[in-house]
Amino acid sequence: MSATPMAVQTRPFAIEPFTNVMLPDGIFDNALYKLRIACHYTNTSGSDLTNVTVYLESVGDPGIVVTGQTYTFARIPAGASVLVSWAADFQHASPGKPLVSFVARADGFTSARTIRQIFVSQTRYDETTKTYSIQIPEGRLELSKVTVVPPAKGEWWAGEKPDGEKRKPWHGPYVPTGCTLVWVPNPAYPGTHGELPFEDPWWKVLALIILVIAAIVGIIAAAVGAGTFHVGIKGEFEETDPGVVTECCKPAPGDVLKGGLTVAGVAGVIASVALAVALSDEADPHWRGQEATPPGPGELTVGERVEAHWKLLDEPYAGKPYRTEVRWSYERTTTGGVYHHQVAEEQTNIHVTDEVKVVTPDTVTSPGTLWVRSTFTRPDSTLFSGPDLYTFVLFRAPQGLYFLVPLTDDGIGFDDSASDGVYTGGLRLREALPELKKAGQSPYGIWKVYVFAQDVNRVAPGTPPQIAAQTIGGFFVASAVQIAFDPNLPCPLEAQSSIKVV
Known part of the structure; x- marks a missing residue:
């Protein structure tokens, strides 16, 4: 066989x-x-x-x-x-x-x-120097002096623990607007370019990992507590941009731990991604700075430093081509001297969808099935399909209980056909009724539907590093929660559909 x-x-x-x-x-x-x-x-x-x-x-x-x-x-x-x-x-x-x-x-x-x-990778935080570091085989990236747009309404609170003790609040999400990045290569290297991290992504991806981990640690600390993350990681930032605040919805009352953690996590990722957008997908400041500062013969590069500051010209909506105005400076330190390069430019989010369609039944008779069919269209009119996305839906019951269901395009179960661009998922109410009953809730009424999707890095193993680095995954291209800068606007957590259960 x-x-x-x-x-x-x-x-x-x-x-x-x-x-x-x-x-x-x-x-x-x-x-x-x-x-x-x-x-x-x-x-x-x-x-x-x-x-x-x-x-x-x-x-x-x-x-x-x-x-x-x-x-x-x-x-x-x-x-x-x-x-x-x-x-x-x-x-x-x-x-x-x-x-x-x-x-x-x-x-x-x-x-x-x-x-x-x-x-x-391995991320840690040094309270003495106020510096995050992330360790990988090729070296160490240090992140410091992070400036952020802070949240407007104080804190996100995950409610009380089962024993009645109040949980620690999370004060995010924080939208980064500047930072200092120091790269310490291992070992020092000759020539213009050193090894890329993991021989694959740009250095800015490591900085993005640090920001997302900080957000997730803050969220988990608020809801779950110690024992699930390294205690040395900090989930908040102190240096803020004056005069600007974010407006991001808090999870709706109800099953906060199941749905609220996801909503908060999505918001944390969307906010953090502003750093990656500002520092470009095609080649980040480290690579471009290296290109512009070739060292002299026989010199070894022992350290690199990038200082970047940017202004968001649009609100950082997931899946939208929002713009950033960025200035960054690069410094290369070698065994023979110090080299500098500076850039001022505008960058745009390229992880976008032109249209997101969410189709659900208008009415379902209990104990029937709630289902969702979603399509995600790129700007070139092609559909994301199959393994292009990691996507899921939150069904929110009328009295607040959340149910998370994967959306798949694999031709199995609720999905009719594999890789046709229609991501499908369903919730059988018969299976949900015991949880609803346990929470003292009823299935009858209006269920809200929230769809989320992240793009997946599908670069084939063995792709040359500089080519592979130009594809980055994990950006939200569709989200029911968005981050706004105007506190007078309505809450930007919006259901894409609703289902009435009778």
Whole structure:
């Protein structure tokens, strides 16, 4: 028999399980102990596969402890990509690129193994120097002097713990408008360019990881508490831009821990991404600064420094081409001298959707099924499809209980056809009724529907680093929560649809 034609074709990515958001570019960081190793597993054949089993066999770093789980599929259509994920503990993970082995087997075939790398970093915060640092094999990036647009209305509060104790508030989201980045290469290098981080993303992606982790740590600390992240990570910023504040909705009353953490997490990612937009997708200030400051013969680069400040010309709405006006300076320190380069320019978010459509039934009779069909159209009129997105929906019951459901384009279950650009998910009320009853809530009334989608980095393994770095994943291209700067505007958390249950 031949091997099962199933493969993980692109790099697996990290999902933070409390907020359900993907980390920037899918990179794992051991500051967050609990993460999910997620991937799209693809039927690479031209025929449907039956009785398929999929499992994660092993991880090359013994410090990463995976909770075993086997997925079974009665049928996976030809060409379809199914989303699977495994819970893992990264507390003792080492920075690097460990290999992960996945195994799939279908009727009529032998088992097939796919081996892929994941990227693991280590973020810490030094209270004495007020500096974040992120460690990877190629060196260390230090982030300091972060200026932010602060939130307008004080704090986000996750309610009380089961024992009645009040949880710590989170004061975000914070929209960054400037920072200082210091790169310490390991080792010092000759020539114009050093190694890219993980031989893949730009340095700015590491800075984005730091900001997102800070946001997530603040959110988790507010809702869950210690034991889930490194206690040395700070979730707030002190240097603020004067005269501007963000207006971001707090989670609606109800099941705050299930839905509210996701809403807060999405807001934290959307806010943090302003840094990545300002510092360009095509090539970030480190690479461009290196290009403009070639060192002399025999010199080794021992350190690099970028100071950047930007103004958001538009509100940082997810999926919209908002603009930033940015000034940055680059400094290269070598064994022979110091080199400088400066740039002033305008940058625009390129992680956008031209249209997001959300279709639901108008009315459902209990205990029927609530379903959602969503399409996400790019500016060139093509649809995101299949493994292009990591997307999910929050159903909010009339009295506040949240239910999170993945949206997939795999031709399985609620989805009619694989990779046709229609992402589908459903909630069977019969299965939701016990949770509603436990919370003292009823299914009858108006259910709100909130759809979220992040783009996935689909660059094929083996792509040259400078080319691979130009594709970044983890940006929200669709979101029900947005960040506004005008406190007089209505709350920007908006349901894309509603369903009446009778």
